[in-house]
Amino acid sequence: MQPDPPLPTPTRRIGDVILSLEHISLAFGGVKALSDITFDVREHEVRAIIGPNGAGKSSMLNVINGVYRPQQGTITYRGHVRRGMDSHDVAVAGIARTFQNIALFKGMTVLDNIMTGRNLKMHASFIEQAIWIGRARREELAHRAKVEEIIDFLEIQHIRKTPVGRLPYGLQKRVELARALAAEPSLLLLDEPMAGMNVEEKQDMCRFILDVNEQYGTTIVLIEHDMGVVMDISDRVVVLDYGRKIGDGDPAAVRGSKAVIDAYLGVAH
């Protein structure tokens, strides 16, 4: 029997800025989704983006991972300055994400879904893959081992072979997180990871997010509606409202800010 592989050394010490967004503006035709937004993300931190519906949170995430190309502004990720970036490059750069409305392959098993997250790390040729020899075989075994580690981490052993479509919503969310983790990202973008969950599922998800952050040192940017959750697990929070940044700082500061309270309680604009 092999001993368990050693766990990655704890790396949670908030480091330098790895992602900085400067003066980002994004418009769809006449609709301004984001105007002149500037903030940064530090290595190993949990950074939340909050705001009322339509504030531009998902647009912001889509700008970061290259789905949208902003009309103005620059994005600096680990020293590389850019405005747009295609999705493949984003993935290669070590950025993974989950979606607000789950984007999994419903007919495939949990295991297969998570395996797709290893896509970028597979190097065997098409022929090797097709007849499953040599590199393809070795690679699959190695990837399966990594995937099993994630399954264990997220405690989803019991549904390993279950088609995703048959799972309740909360578990599907967890599978989506698993798939994102399978890419071993250094920056993880989570779009409303707790939407539609009950209290217990939320608590579980919080614990998993913090565990990921602690254990793997993954930097996390998350969008969330549940203020309680955000205040509990984030290191710093950006607040958006109508495409503008109205607050930025640690949870306590943001909670006390008048602009933020107004945005949430509703004040005439």
Added chain:
Amino acid sequence: MDERQDTFPRLLLQHARTRPNHPATREKDLGIWQTWTWAEVANEVRALACGLAADGFKRGMHLAIVGDNRPRLYWSMIAAQALGGVPVPMYQDAPAAEFVYVLNDAEIDYALVEDQEQVDKLLEAAPSVPTLAHIYYDDPRGLRNYEGVTSFEALQERGREFDRAHPGWYDAEVALGRADDVSGMLYTSGTTGKPKGVRQTHAAFIAAAKGSAEFDRLSPDDSVLSYLPMAWVGDHLFSFAQWLYVGFTINCPESGETVMTDLREIGPTYYFAPPRVFENLLTQVMIRMEDAGRIKRALFEHFTAVARRCGAEILDGKSVALSDRVQYAIGNVLVYAPLRNVLGMSRIRVAYTAGAAIGPDLFRFYRSIGINLKQLYGSTETCAYVCLQPDGGVHFDTVGEAAPGVELKVADTGEVLVRGPMLLKEYYKRPDATAESIDADGYFHTGDAGFVDASGQLKIIDRAKDVGKLATGAMFAPNYIENKLKFFPHIKEAVVFGADRDRVCAFVNIDVGSVGNWAERRGIPYSGYTDLASKPAVYELIRGCVEKVNAELAGEPGLADSQVQRFLILHKELDPDDDELTRTRKVRRGFIAEKYAVLIDALYAGRDVQHIETLVKFEDGRSGMVAADLRIDDARVTPAEEQKAA
């Protein structure tokens, strides 16, 4: 070389010598079954024991063990014993507050636990447990920033160093062990008052393991799935004492939720489960059959009818008509064998159930499809070893004949008394309780009422102290009635009242899985347990069950007066977290009677509706209120004469 095989650590060393490469322990980890041979287990235990010694663990000390069935936790029991210490396995799902009592009672200074969840509970309990000084954990996840707790690996590393510095020390310690040393302390479930620590010796558990192993001809090639709580005496006998005595393989499932899958993958040859597990399995099969296509359903129904007619007789080797034999053989190919396979029971040679009464239909079902399911009788105080059913002598309503080496007699009061090598040494720090339960002749008073029937097997009616009288003077055996009710798949729990009253009334908990499926097929919408339980159609369904029980009771001598006249379906499920059930899921009737006094008054006052608000504890530790207006229904009582006429 030490040839005595009268303590568990010496048994381990003997297996490591005689069959070093035979698998001793398996565990599914990261999706793959990992195997440790006897030689490897012996090494692990050695390192662990030396580690504990290096940390100051001394002879006679207690090691608390908390967690799911993990190989390392089983090994740690042998490690403690090797040092002359006493392992104290504790129920892993108990909240911290319940830990405190046992930790203090057992004066625990060392604890080895599974994971962060258990470490958190121990740390929460620690301020109230002054003796607790050392906490070790198996799974490091989430524990990086914890101070003052030690990982299993670090402990073993310390042990290896210690072993290098003190060669031969471990062997000397093992050689010091005596057969009459206490080998373990298991706590009673606390059905009656506070849990008591039952101290058992190596000799007692080895006698029980030897007797049962010979009775069922267990061999080193047998394989069991270890999935029941380690703190429970049954698991201690089947996954620990017999494991070390016989030298077979124990398999630890990946997690509590994967037991069914793991069972199927391992295909154990020897299996133990309380009746509710068999019941859940059957309920799942039935639910899936109801959703199956028409042809499959027809096949299933036809061949289960054949099996009901002759399956159990074929298993017992009795003579059966040739036509039935042929039909059964066809059924075996088409239905029974695939079904056994789905249940993970293809290889089972011997399966046991105990702990509660098992329904006749349920019991017969498993036997009829070719699974050699038997019953046994025992308790924590008797190493779960008093009565066993022999192959070919199996009845659903008895618990078997006296096991080899056990003397059994029934006192004038109807209480079952037993004597033999498997008896407890004592209750920890409770000489009064010890003196009370073991009489001058060395007989242990089980507290169960029963009698030996014509076939020579013991039949248990109820707890001796629970058998009471109705106001009319007729006998009232509540468990007996509750069990009859619970034999219906729709009824999960039942609590009946009637002692010193003029009639019998009942609380019922429906089984959400089974009744929920029933409701879905009838297009009855419901939002959760409370809603489903209040549906008039569900009351109709349950009334049908109650009336069937009444008809049965009417036909039994002396029990016609015990028919359930009124019942209600509780608005919440009875739960150990709310103290309504014990950790082994036995009903605490007295507590429930106090908690729901309003409902009992309503039952006996003849009211049709009663409002109630109840405080419940959720699994995350928060509390909340559940309120409902409960309906109370009358059930038809079968007159004793009518039953005779029919």
